[in-house]
Amino acid sequence: EAGGPAVHSGLVMHGLPDVAGRIAPEQLRHVVAASEDVEPASVVVLENTHRSAGGRVWPLDELERVVATARELGLPVHLDGARLLNAAVASGLPAAEYGRLADTVTVCFSKGLGCPLGAVLAGSRERIEEAWKGKFLFGGAMRQAGIVAATALYALDHHVDRLAEDHARARRLAEGLADAGLPVDVDAVETNFVGVDVDSMGIDVADARARIADEGVLVGFLRPGVLRVATYLGITDEDVERAIEAIPRALVGAVAPA
Ligand SMILES: *Cc1c(COP(=O)(O)O)cnc(C)c1O
Numbered sequence: 206e207a208g209g210p211a212v213h214s215g216l217v218m219h220g221l222p223d224v225a226g227r228i229a230p231e232q233l234r235h236v237v238a239a240s241e242d243v244e245p246a247s248v249v250v251l252e253n254t255h256r257s258a259g260g261r262v263w264p265l266d267e268l269e270r271v272v273a274t275a276r277e278l279g280l281p282v283h284l285d286g287a288r289l290l291n292a293a294v295a296s297g298l299p300a301a302e303y304g305r306l307a308d309t310v311t312v313c314f315s316k317g318l319g320c321p322l323g324a325v326l327a328g329s330r331e332r333i334e335e336a337w338k339g340k341f342l343f344g345g346a347m348r349q350a351g352i353v354a355a356t357a358l359y360a361l362d363h364h365v366d367r368l369a370e371d372h373a374r375a376r377r378l379a380e381g382l383a384d385a386g387l388p389v390d391v392d393a394v395e396t397n398f399v400g401v402d403v404d405s406m407g408i409d410v411a412d413a414r415a416r417i418a419d420e421g422v423l424v425g426f427l428r429p430g431v432l433r434v435a436t437y438l439g440i441t442d443e444d445v446e447r448a449i450e451a452i453p454r455a456l457v458g459a460v461a462p463a
Pocket residue numbers: 252256285287288312313314315323324
């Protein structure tokens with residue numbers, strides 16, 4: 206975000222084209238070889254679930270293969286696990302099965318887990334010591350973090366298994382919107398995001414969001430041309446049914462007659 210890696214760490218980010226939020230080992234080999242002379246690769250960052258792909262989950266064996274390739278290339282792996290617990294619940298695997306593959310893992314508590322703020326970094330003792338110093342250096346230290354940690358502990362006890370409800374509601378939402386004729390890929394809904402490809406309807410994302418907000422539903426942005434409708438612990442079954450009515454109603458008005 207905002208060029209932070211370049212400014213703070215002298216890192217240039219190379220985004221790779223994905224399929225459902227995943228990359229293949231060959232892509233990694235290729236980009237590492239191609240950038241060798243100018244910007245030698247120093248770290249691989251993967252994301253599970255993958256946000257912009259629509260909250261997609263990595264199959265464990267695929268992640269294992271990409272991580273093994275990174276190791277072969279001598280590169281450490283950071284797992285952006287902002288929504289790792291969604292991946293764990295959706296796949297039925299313990300989050301640690303994914304996390305143990307990486308050198309460092311971040312988990313965000315302020316999204317599906319429902320905390321007002323907070324995230325954690327996990328890694329080996331040595332790396333955490335290093336990160337601890339970096340946190341002060343970057344201005345990210347918070348001395349009164351106990352109250353934040355308390356909400357995270359509460360969330361770990363009470364808000365993990367229930368992520369399955371968010372996933373089921375997203376599924377219902379996707380089916381309802383698809384039944385209403387909206388361009389929604391129901392099979393792509395693995396966790397709590399539903400993508401609505403408003404671009405394919407000839408509607409601008411900002412316009413779509415404003416029209417849907419007028420109907421009382423707040424939706425976000427997934428990727429260019431695609432709206433993100435997300436479920437979380439503040440969204441009930443009734444809300445989902447309301448959204449299934451409201452979103453098509455809002456968008457039908459935006460489509461120019463042929
Ligand atoms: C939100 C988000 C982050 C940052 O999480 P914080 O808890 O705000 O630090 C990182 N990665 C992804 C994919 C996110 O969605």
